[in-house]
Amino acid sequence: CVLRQRQERTPLQRALEHLLKKLEMRDPQQFFAWPVTDNIAPGYSAIITHPMDFCTMRQKVDDNQYKDLQDFMSDFKLMCTNAMQYNQSDTIYYKASKKLLHAGMKLVQPDKIGWLITLTP
Numbered sequence: 001c002v003l004r005q006r007q008e009r010t011p012l013q014r015a016l017e018h019l020l021k022k023l024e025m026r027d028p029q030q031f032f033a034w035p036v037t038d039n040i041a042p043g044y045s046a047i048i049t050h051p052m053d054f055c056t057m058r059q060k061v062d063d064n065q066y067k068d069l070q071d072f073m074s075d076f077k078l079m080c081t082n083a084m085q086y087n088q089s090d091t092i093y094y095k096a097s098k099k100l101l102h103a104g105m106k107l108v109q110p111d112k113i114g115w116l117i118t119l120t121p
């Protein structure tokens with residue numbers, strides 16, 4: 001998940017970049033910053049078929065791979081639900097992912113996305 005140089009940005013890319021920064025701020029321990037590896041989480045790649053993390057999401061924003069906000073949010077939800085699937089409910093990772101998911105959903109509520117509308121025509 002190597003970050004590339006900043007290329008030209010579409011209005012959607014700028015909006016998703018802005019939202020990604022807000023979401024990352026809700027993960028101060030950086031549990032979701034990078035792909036989960038099998039050595040920190042035994043058997044992870046056998047259990048989680050579609051891994052996702054913030055760095056991969058940033059790469060996809062940079063490569064303009066999200067066609068709209070819903071597309072971006074489905075990767076965010078995937079990242080959180082992966083953590084709730086792999087980790088037991090009494091773990092810090094499960095609890096952090098549940099909190100992160102709710103915080104993320106609140107950020108994209110219709111009354112809260114004025115920023116999105118101003119950034120995208």
Ligand SMILES: CC(=O)c1cc(-c2ccccn2)c2ncccn12
Pocket residue numbers: 030031032036040041082083086087093
């Ligand atoms: C997100 C997740 O499931 C996760 C992140 C981590 C993690 C992330 C950064 C540093 C240390 N651990 C983790 N460790 C064990 C089991 C699961 N995880």
